[in-house]
Structures are given as C-alpha cells and as structure tokens.
Amino acid sequence: MGTVYRATLDAMAMRGPRRxxxxxxxxxxxxxxxxxxxxxxxxxxxxxxATLQELKRVLHVALEVQGPLPPPxxxxxxxxVRAARMLREHPVVAAMARTEPTMTYAAVLRTDTEWHGIxxxxxxxxxxxxxxxxxxRDTVTLAVLTTALPYALIPPEEPPSEAERAAVDSxxxxxxxxxxxxxxxCPD
Numbered sequence: 001m002g003t004v005y006r007a008t009l010d011a012m013a014m015r016g017p018r019r020x021x022x023x024x025x026x027x028x029x030x031x032x033x034x035x036x037x038x039x040x041x042x043x044x045x046x047x048x049x050a051t052l053q054e055l056k057r058v059l060h061v062a063l064e065v066q067g068p069l070p071p072p073x074x075x076x077x078x079x080x081v082r083a084a085r086m087l088r089e090h091p092v093v094a095a096m097a098r099t100e101p102t103m104t105y106a107a108v109l110r111t112d113t114e115w116h117g118i119x120x121x122x123x124x125x126x127x128x129x130x131x132x133x134x135x136x137r138d139t140v141t142l143a144v145l146t147t148a149l150p151y152a153l154i155p156p157e158e159p160p161s162e163a164e165r166a167a168v169d170s171x172x173x174x175x176x177x178x179x180x181x182x183x184x185x186c187p188d
Contacts, residue, residue, distance in 0.1 A: 004029050004036075008050035013091035016099025017047060048114070051092065055115055058086050059122045076127035077176045080148050081169050083122075087152040088168075094155040108149045111142075119145060128180075143179040148172065 007029035011020045022036045022043050040046040062083035070078050087093055097104045107115065123141045131137040151172045156164070177184050 005050040005053055008046055009054055009092055012047065013095045016095045017103065018100055020047065052114055052118065055118055058090065059083055062086055063126060074182065076180065077173055079126050080144060080176055081173050084148050084152040084172055085165065085169060088155050093153060097155050104153050107153055140179060144176060147175050147179055
C-alpha cells in the first residue's frame with residue numbers, strides 16, 4: 001500500500017485534494033483503476049487513508065531529535081516546532097492551502113476529525129504527559145494544538161529562506177513556552 005499512498009499524496013500535491021482522480025493516481029502508482037475500486041470504497045476513502053498515514057509518519061519523524069537533546073522539560077516544544085515545520089513545508093499542505101483555502105481553514109477549526117484525533121494523541125503522549133490532572137492536560141493540549149495548527153497548516157507563498165524558517169520556528173517556540181508554562185528563554 002505504500003506505493004499507492006505515495007502516488008495519492010503526489011497526486012494531491014500536484015492537483016490539490018479535490019481534483020485528484022483515480023486514473024491519475026493509478027498512472028502514478030503504475031497500476032490500474034480496477035485495483036483501486038477493488039480495494040477502496042471510494043477515492044475519498046483512499047485520500048483519507050493516505051493522508052492519515054502520512055500525518056502519522058510526519059509526527060513520528062518529528063520525534064527524531066537531531067543534534068544534542070534539549071532538557072527534558074523543553075523536549076515537547078522541540079517536537080511541536082519540528083512537526084509544525086515539517087507539515088508547513090509538506091507539498092500536500094501547500095497544495096491544500098493553494099487550491100482549497102476553506103479546507104485549510106476548516107482543518108484549523110474543526111476538532112472532531114481523525115486528523116485532529118491523531119494530533120491530539122501525539123501531543124498527549126509526547127508533549128503534555130507530565131501534566132498531572134486530566135482537565136489541566138486537556139486544556140494545555142488544546143492550547144498547544146490551537147497555537148501550533150496555523151503554523152503547521154499555512155505554508156509560505158514561496159520557499160522560505162533559512163532565516164525566515166528560523167523566525168517562524170522561534171515565534172512558535174515562544175508561544176508554546178507560554179502555553180506550557182515554561183520560561184520564554186530556554187535552551188531549545
């Protein structure tokens with residue numbers, strides 16, 4: 001299924017999420033349309049599965065720390081900033097923002113989707129698990145998710161310079177420090 005999901009994501013990056021057809025995906029996957037109709041109830045099911053799998057992959061990769069580890073209390077900030085940058089620079093997110101801005105807007109505001117569920121679970125496992133009370137953890141997790149989503153889902157119009165990338169990451173990092181009750185200047 002990896003080849004099919006990759007072809008689906010490539011097609012979405014080229015045409016946007018609403019203009020992806022099974023014929024185009026089949027061509028990219030070097031397959032035929034019958035294979036798709038046999039294995040997925042509809043093209044929307046395939047798009048959903050491919051994007052959910054890709055979100056899980058990106059979030060997993062965001063946990064891989066390159067270079068020296070920040071202190072444990074700041075590690076969650078590092079994870080979220082890295083995940084937001086990876087999503088912001090992902091070609092599917094760029095195509096979605098370019099071709100379907102209302103879908104991007106809905107993705108930021110609707111908290112009842114499977115994508116939000118995956119992000120919520122990732123945050124509670126890797127960013128806010130140290131918070132003791134479930135009400136406090138839920139409040140802080142929601143604050144982190146609400147803060148990070150615009151940074152993750154609104155890509156730049158043109159490829160950013162390294163200085164621009166660092167500036168966006170720094171703004172997100174400072175905001176996350178406030179959400180998590182950390183000092184604004186910390187070694188992350």
